[in-house]
Amino acid sequence: METGQPRTTRRQLLTAIGLMGGASALYQAMTTMGHAAETQFAGPPNLAGARPGASVIVLGAGLAGMLAAYELAKAGYSVRILEYQPRAGGRNWSLYGGDTYTELGGATQKVGFAPGNYLNPGPWRIPHHHRTLLHYCKAFGVALEPFIQFNHNAYVHSADAFGGKPQRYREVAADFEGNVAELLAKAIDQKALDTEIGPEDRERLKEALRGWGMLDKDMAYRSNLLSASHRGYDRPPGGGVNGAPTPSALLDFHDVLDPQVWTAMAFFMNHEMQTTMFQPVGGMGMIGQAFARQVKPLITHNAKVTKIVQDKAGVTVTYKDTGPAGAVARARADFCVCTIPLGVLNQIDNNLSPELQAAVSAVPYSNAVKIGLEFKRRFWEEDAHIYGGHSFTSQDIGLISYPNNHLFGDGPAVLLGAFARGDLASYRLAGMTPPERIEAALAQGEVFHPESYRKEFITGASVAWARVPWTLGCCARWSDEVRQQYYQTLVAVDDRVVLAGEHASYVGCWMEGALLSSLDAITRLHKRALEA
């Protein structure tokens, strides 16, 4: 708006708001103006001035632990890491052909995938705004490629709608939006919104509904070339004699209102799920491997922590070799960064403060199940023209997700045959034996590709996080009430020990949360060390 007065610049305005209301007001104002960062990452930590000889023991060689070790060692601390597994990376993990995995209860799977194929049992996609993770991927030389999150041509399946037949996302989303636009336009015409918005905006909204919903001149959503431009054609536009397209029939609106439709649409609106997303070339585990290369000499593997005791001068960690000899050893350091998952830490003998112990034991863990299925050829690409993305289902498997790499390739490919969402579905799949899980994934997934699913199947692998021996679950599952009561205690430095990991963040269940937690924890621990 031009008023003739000198315009206050945005910077001047933000400075004024910052002075008056402090950082939170500034952040709010920046958000409103679209200037706020999408992350709390402000770059690598400044840990200057570490005292010569000061030492830190890090428990856990997942991403949080390895980042803590990397930055603390860089700052001059003497660091070592104890890790339960023979592998570094923690939940950042890929299973390849030739790998062996034994879950709690003893079931062992020998993964039979062809070379180059993999299953990411844990994290599998990286939002573009997870800047900490992207920063260290670049710093540590992890090659990233696009993760195809949103595919209009993938399917939505509900057992309760469309006669149980999967529909293309494009069609159900177009019909949902078109019908909603038509109904809202009718409500305006019937003066149902006259008290809500004025005449000018009513007309503007109607125009928006017409354009957004593909409504015709009568403000109706119908089977015509307008709606077909969103939902697709019976005969698509072509060349020459038969070039003229023909529209497609609309779906029954009752079926379009099936919750499977709008939840799939709303899923992609979630900030964490918005495109662009990435994955490492060669499997998510490449990130853990790259972190491990930075700190490899510091890691002691096969070390099961059995006791954590801090005193006035330092921290003593007792650990047992997981090999047959089971040798017990002790490690001593001035300070400790503990990234052990809470359900495991809860069972380790310790003298942490009673308040922190209560917080550790208050947070339950979620379950999740991932199943990888290898097929002889990419029938989803060759026959169904689906290149990456997800087909959602109301069945226990939740979805199938198509590979994002080597598109148009020949030979075997692995798709994600299940990502069982929380609770009943994931417990049900987790409770099965690995062969039963594969059978369930085939039986449910074949609804999408019935002609090929079983015919082209070669082999599969599954990970049920409830049975992962080194986490006893997938991720910390904070309720609002538990977070209110325990979160600040959980993240506070407890004399010489600080916890870090996705469980000590508000970005739970994401690698970004683990890294942000780690940077915050070591920054505060460093401050504590300088005060010591």
Next chain:
Amino acid sequence: MMIRKAGLSLCAALAFASAAWADEAGGVGKSAPPVTGEQVYHQVCQACHMANAEGGTGAATIPALAHNPRLAVAAYPISMVLHGRGAMPGFAELLKPAQIAGVVGYVRTHFGNHYAAPVTAAEVAAAR
């Protein structure tokens, strides 16, 4: 955090609205829930406690329910299932009192446990 198996769209909406902080499958599931105690055990509990109720040990231990004297007083397993402990979540939202009563009764009379006194949904409801 996680999306419940709710048939009601309102519940689904609420669950979805709070799902912003975890990497999730998306969508909404609709599989038939377990009814009997045995079904609840197989479809929920054995994910962690195993089909033989022997639990398992890795970096930490999932306790065995088989041959477990702590099941003698029903209030203890009822409270564990309702409220959880440590890594184990509470199931007060996922399971109805009748399902919890059923599964507690099932575990107390199987896997080498012989605590025949019946467990009622009313007991579970009272302990919520």
